[in-house]
Amino acid sequence: MSSNGSTSMASVCSGILSMMDAGVPIKAPVSGIAMGLATDGNGKAIILSDIQGIEDFAGDMDFKVVGTTRGITALQMDIKVKGISPDLMAKALQQAKTGRAKILEHMLSTLPEPRPELSPYAPRIEKLMVNPEKIGAIIGKGGETINKITAETGAEIDIKDDGLVTISAVEHEAIQKALEWVKSLVEEPEVGKVYEGKVVKIMEFGAFVNIMPGIDGMVHISQLSDQRVEKVTDVVKEGDIVRVKLVAIDDRGRLNLSIKEAKA
Structure with missing residues (x-):
């Protein structure tokens, strides 16, 4: 293949x-045009x-001008002479505007505006x-977590030191799955929010529930049910999936959860 014009402007x-x-x-x-000088x-x-x-090849200037109907967005010039006068520059810009x-x-x-829906073949990016x-x-340890996310979703993930996470994929479902996965890993506990978690430990005074990766809270025995509870295991057992409400975070960062209030 060959071109007899400006490949960059094309x-x-x-x-x-x-x-x-x-x-x-x-x-x-935007449109672009290459201007010359003889x-x-x-x-x-x-x-x-x-x-x-x-x-x-034989001329004295290769002056590329790109822009919208409102103005110029990019310029690039190569010249073989020592310089050009302001008058020639003005003429070149005006002629480029017309072109x-x-x-x-x-x-x-051919196409007056962008199509209303993003093409299924267009890559998506979320930040x-x-x-x-x-x-x-x-x-994760040795990249285990991020590799698992990319392997299971098909999305690519890039992380900057300042905390900017960029997720890209061709399929919308892949990027949404990866985005939700990442959010679940970095989400901060929010007082008043209801979570679905797994009972990970039973104590005499209550049960510990994992509501996020690496984050557990405690449901006191008094918060297990509206009814009086004699034994924690009468209501929940290890491995149970329960809905809990985060009612408070104490000054030591401990999470106080309630099954009773999650049902309210």
Whole structure:
């Protein structure tokens, strides 16, 4: 394959159309054009629009201009002369504006706006900030946890030192599953919230329930039921899955849970 024009500007235009076709909600479409310059060495200069390969090779300038209908978003220039005058620069920019508008008009005649739904083949990206102290919970010992998440969901996970977690996947279900998994690992206990947890230990005065990875709270015997409870095991046993409400976190960080209030 070969090209007789600016491949970078073709990439800009085709890339925008591809994103619009994929349903990416861009702020505004852009178009690009490559401008050239031909001089005779005696002060005469001509600005060229949408230069071809030979004009780039033999000419004195390759000036790429990209932008929306509202203005320029990117510029890049290569020149073979010592410089160009402000007048020539102004002319090149104005000529590029006319060219960009014409190109953009043709692009929008093909696809006037992004498609309303994201393509099923478009990669999805979700980001969330977590407490940097929780990064270890996501990674796990020797990377065990993060490897398990990526293996079971098919999503890719990148974690920055400041706590920014980026999750990407092609399928929406994969990214949602990975996102919920990560959230469950870094979630902080919230007073007043009802959790579903597993009874992990029985004591005479109550039961300990695991409500999050690595986080247990205690249900006092008085909070097991609306009725008087003689023995904890009359209501719950180890391994039971129960709904509990986090009623308080004491000054030592201990979680006080209630099965009774979770039913209210």
